[in-house]
Amino acid sequence: MNKKKMAAFKKILLREKEMLEKQYRDLEQGNLLASQSDFSGEMPFEEEYAASGTSTFERERDLSLSENVKDLLQKVNEALERIENGTYGICEMCGLPIPEERLEALPYANLCISCKQKEEQAMR
Numbered sequence: 001m002n003k004k005k006m007a008a009f010k011k012i013l014l015r016e017k018e019m020l021e022k023q024y025r026d027l028e029q030g031n032l033l034a035s036q037s038d039f040s041g042e043m044p045f046e047e048e049y050a051a052s053g054t055s056t057f058e059r060e061r062d063l064s065l066s067e068n069v070k071d072l073l074q075k076v077n078e079a080l081e082r083i084e085n086g087t088y089g090i091c092e093m094c095g096l097p098i099p100e101e102r103l104e105a106l107p108y109a110n111l112c113i114s115c116k117q118k119e120e121q122a123m124r
Helices: 003-036 045-085 100-105 113-123
Strands: none
Touching: 003 045
C-alpha cells in the first residue's frame, strides 16, 4: 500500500477514534448520572418498582453500549499502532495483504476475509 493511501486510512481511523471517544465519554457520563439518580419514595410503590426496572434496563443497555464502543476504540487504536509499525493492511493470521476494499469497509480490520471466516467458524 502506498503512503498516500496509508495516510488516508490513518485520517479515517483518527476521525473514528475521536468519534468513539466522544461516544464513550457521553455514555459514561450518562451512566454516572443514572447511578446518581434515585427514587426517593415520592411515587407509589408500583410506579417506583416499574421505574426502577426501567432504570436498571437502561443502565445495563448503556453499559453494554459502552463496552462495545470501548472494544471498537481498542481496535482502532491497534490499527493506528499497525500503521506506525508498518504492519497495517497485513493479515495477522496468514501474512497476506488485506484487500483495500475490506479496509475501506472496516479500516481497523486485522484479518483478511478468509482468515476472519476461519476464526468465526472456529468460535462456533
